[in-house]
Amino acid sequence: MTTVHALTVDAGLRDLRAADHLVRTLADELALPEDVFGCTHLIRGDRPRVAVSFTFPAGAALDAVRDRLTARGYEVTDGVPDDTGRAVRYPGSSALTGTLTVADLLTRSAITRVTVLGASGAPDPGTPVVTADHVRPQWQRGELVLTVQPARGGTLVPFEVPEPTPCCADH
Incomplete structure (x- = not known):
């Protein structure tokens, strides 16, 4: 995957089903185009959880999406947590x-x-x-x-x- 621009949303989720739902819900609510990848990532450590990421082919929408997610109270960081994400939403x-x-x-x-x-x-x-x-x-x-x-x-x-x-x- 050639990552041009990506955001990670950490909503403190504990299971993949809830993370899948969050990927689909946010993609729909934010009207993300079909070419945006939505993935889940298992976060280990002191607070195990599942984060979600969105990877954009171009940076045009990145700032607007980051602002909208932050305004909704999500913890948003640039990039992806790892390079082994599980794709929930992807082209096709x-x-x-x-x-x-x-x-x-x-x-x-x-x-x-x-x-x-x-x-x-x-x-x-x-x-x-x-x-x-x-x-x-x-x-x-x-x-x-x-x-x-x-x-x-x-x-x-x-x-x-x-x-x-x-x-x-x-x-």
């Missing part, structure tokens, strides 16, 4: 619904690579990916990479599911 993300091929995922969005968990090579471009309307790629060495896993009928599914079962849910 709204088109990744239903079942698509690996090739479709790559051509319709900013995702640059798809990897299969536990496999050494890239998946066949014609392999169907059942998105469950929840596609969360992650930045890895400057590439937006979606990790998938094998599923029924020769399909793939994103490794991250929209409604994960809490650990030890059956205990």
Whole structure:
């Protein structure tokens, strides 16, 4: 990812679902263009939390967005907390619904690579990916990479599911 301009919003969130919601809500309320990336970042240390970032391809809107977020009471800093953000909103993300091929995922969005968990090579471009309307790629060495896993009928599914079962849910 070539970061031209970025802002991080620390709202003290404790879980990814709330951070995903904040990314989508702020993007809508601020009328951010489709080419703005909205990511989540796990912040460790004395106060573990999830921060969100917005990366802009140009700086024109950056000052106005920073001012509007600060006026709403958010803690806003320049830049991103790390280079491994989990993308919630990115160019083409709204088109990744239903079942698509690996090739479709790559051509319709900013995702640059798809990897299969536990496999050494890239998946066949014609392999169907059942998105469950929840596609969360992650930045890895400057590439937006979606990790998938094998599923029924020769399909793939994103490794991250929209409604994960809490650990030890059956205990």
